[in-house]
Amino acid sequence: MSNKDLLGRRNFIKGFGAAAGVAMAAPALAVSEKADGVKWDKEVEVLIIGSGFAGLAAAIEATRKGAKDVHIFEKMSYFGGNSAINGGLFAAPGTPMQKEEGVKDSVETMVADQLASGRGIADEALLRHVAEHAVEALQMTLDAGSEYHPYLQQLGGHSVARTYQTTVSCGAGITQPLLQECRKLGVHTHNRAKFEGFLVGDKGEVLGVKMRDNYHFGEDQPGKVSNIRAKRGVIMATGGFAQNVDLRMAQDPTLTAEVGCTNAPGATGEGMYEMFRLGAVPVHLAHIQSGPWASPDEGGFGYVSNYSIYNFPHSVAIDRLTGKRFMNEIADRKTRADAELNCRDAKGNALPPILITSYEDSKKHPNTKKVLKYNVGWKFDSIEQLAKHFEVPLAPLKQQIAEYNEYVKTQNDPQFGKNMTEAKGKYIQAPFTVVRLWPKVHYCQGGVQINTNAEVKDSFTGQAIPGLYAAGEVCGGIHGVSRLGSCSIPECMVMGMTAARSMMKA
């Protein structure tokens, strides 16, 4: 999905290269302005842009720390941002459920798993800070009324089961309760409110923002721009840019509008770019993650993603050309997405691999019914039927499944080194549930550089930009090359809480 026409007065022009050389009609305006002599239309104490996990957690925490006048501004008509449609997966080390289930875990282990996925360039201090406060953030959601499945999941790249999931299998199971909690606490929430730039003091400090009201995403409409003074500062919780096709193509020309994307349409990155205009350091923008659990048979995150995330530990992923496994089904996201993209027919065309699960094991996940109902997953009574349907060579497939079932039995996968703990007793046997897999653009590892106080670094001074804080996907560097699944919610929430604490101490 492209947002080329969805950005109102700031249209993205297709074909920068092609259009260049002709007269430029709409010049580039520096959007942030010096605040000298500006007329303030309104004054607030704490000003938060964005209403996803990070913004909501920041608002709650600021209020708990004594703020009396907290405002959240959301550009869309609905609250929750991209968070509301994510998978609702929350990793934390040392949780009550881990104790119940006898899972040994620690901050160190979780950080080590993430560093491995980050391929040497993750920010260890930030990862540790988040892991140390993850249980506290989980508690904030429980206090607000979030409900979780009564079991833990072990997601790809995690060395143990440490992931909670909301019973609605969706981030809305967290954003909705947090939003209600905000309103109970007296936080002011404004929708259709579009951030238009910072208002900056003589020393470069952020004094407030320009905010357009009555904003209708994707429409060119006037609205009224107000200058809002933020007494304690501004928290930018504006999310990633996966839905901004031009900007993601600047990093990777293969991520065209035709490539699937799991994100909400509002994930277009203006907040991040405005911070770069203030001097924030861009980190890792080139590292854009594709989700290896997505299906080419439905739009966005869909039903298959959560289905396959749950089922990967006790499933086999099969290359349809060879009938063989081609990856560790619970390797980290980048490893799996890269492996899937290599599944091609003899001519090099995409040949989405299939994930085969025993129906008896798959059906424990609530999405299984929906996957079958909406024809984005299929049930087969025999391996022959399955192989014929997907044109997979039968003999190698049968042999592969027999070999894999032996790994389930011995709890050892010599083929791809998969951790077989969660596969124990779960043999691949008829009837089968099958979905197709193909990566979709899911997450931007890159963004503005922050420290463990959620302060934003200035590229010249090397110090924090006063009055400015950032949290969540708008920040970069934390996860390095590739983020592990279920590590975004704890990051967003912990850094949102951290931003609020830093601001209330400043």
Add this chain to the structure above:
Amino acid sequence: MSNKDLLGRRNFIKGFGAAAGVAMAAPALAVSEKADGVKWDKEVEVLIIGSGFAGLAAAIEATRKGAKDVHIFEKMSYFGGNSAINGGLFAAPGTPMQKEEGVKDSVETMVADQLASGRGIADEALLRHVAEHAVEALQMTLDAGSEYHPYLQQLGGHSVARTYQTTVSCGAGITQPLLQECRKLGVHTHNRAKFEGFLVGDKGEVLGVKMRDNYHFGEDQPGKVSNIRAKRGVIMATGGFAQNVDLRMAQDPTLTAEVGCTNAPGATGEGMYEMFRLGAVPVHLAHIQSGPWASPDEGGFGYVSNYSIYNFPHSVAIDRLTGKRFMNEIADRKTRADAELNCRDAKGNALPPILITSYEDSKKHPNTKKVLKYNVGWKFDSIEQLAKHFEVPLAPLKQQIAEYNEYVKTQNDPQFGKNMTEAKGKYIQAPFTVVRLWPKVHYCQGGVQINTNAEVKDSFTGQAIPGLYAAGEVCGGIHGVSRLGSCSIPECMVMGMTAARSMMKA
């Protein structure tokens, strides 16, 4: 080498994370300013920042296209920037020397080689534009008086021999003649002139710059800041940021001050960051290249780099732990640098691999004498002596060399698929010349996004920032993950020339 203390009033503070939370003494200032009511101290026609390949080529081309008042501003005391100390290697397809030597090449072949090294995210349109104009740029250097070795080289990742090298084996063999040419043409060249930010019109167009004179790099000194109006616009040719340790560590925390760097000390990236403040799109900053031809036995680019670049095609690179080859000696830079970094002892400590060349073949390169003289390379009369000196297991080493010599004979390397064309008749035999290899930070693939008119894209409008052009290493995205050797000079010069042409047409 660290530049933490070399940046004058804009000091980079070590440990942003650690320092945070305390009161911030020096706030972040937006450095560029609206030009409303500014008093212009001086007016020029064409204003170029930076005096490396890109800046010099831009100045010459602007003059040829009719500009009468062209100014180059250089912050260092000397002209030439990092270009002056690079390897002087210039790749171009379809050159006179290729015709003489019977090498078949084309724009398409050169672009294809670079796309492969770019690992799917290089900018094909820019690569093609540069390849199409590379011979023209080479001619500009010849017209100015540059002298080249009378042979072509086939560098790593190039499918044919297409690389010229200056007789001085150094970029100064190009920057010096171009600088003389500039002066002949009446270009005004200013050294110790520090760019301090843009002056921007009401519509976001670049009208001029703030420039500090009498600037002494690394010293905190006053100088005088002038406002200089640039009638036709500003060309930013300010280079990369490999010497800015804080900023490169933001992308890759392993690139500490202790990691070697081949760049001139002025490569600190302020110009790039100032363009981000105008709204330029940051592309691929995380992709920082290390040179696989560098030696841990000398500082910077040194003597070994050019020595080994020349000798790789007819040499074996040996892992000292195993006595075996560990890479294709002419693979692309990233492939080789990654392979070298994997050469470690049993405890995981760095064990720099060795490059073994027949002395008779190595001595054709002028640096061989210097390498031996300064003890950064060594001559051995026998394989036993060599193995003992570097503590390499003798038997596997002897066997490896025998096997490799067979590949030379058959012109086929089944071990690593090396193209053996340039190794023809060049057996590895005593006496030997040997150097040690270890990657050094060399090149920033990342920078601001430009188009084939050298215009700088604005992140919000998607259009060019009026009055602003950029060329050379300050730009990003062209090469993708990894640039091929000898492709920087053509890029810098072609895009410098292109910037001048675009400006003169605008």
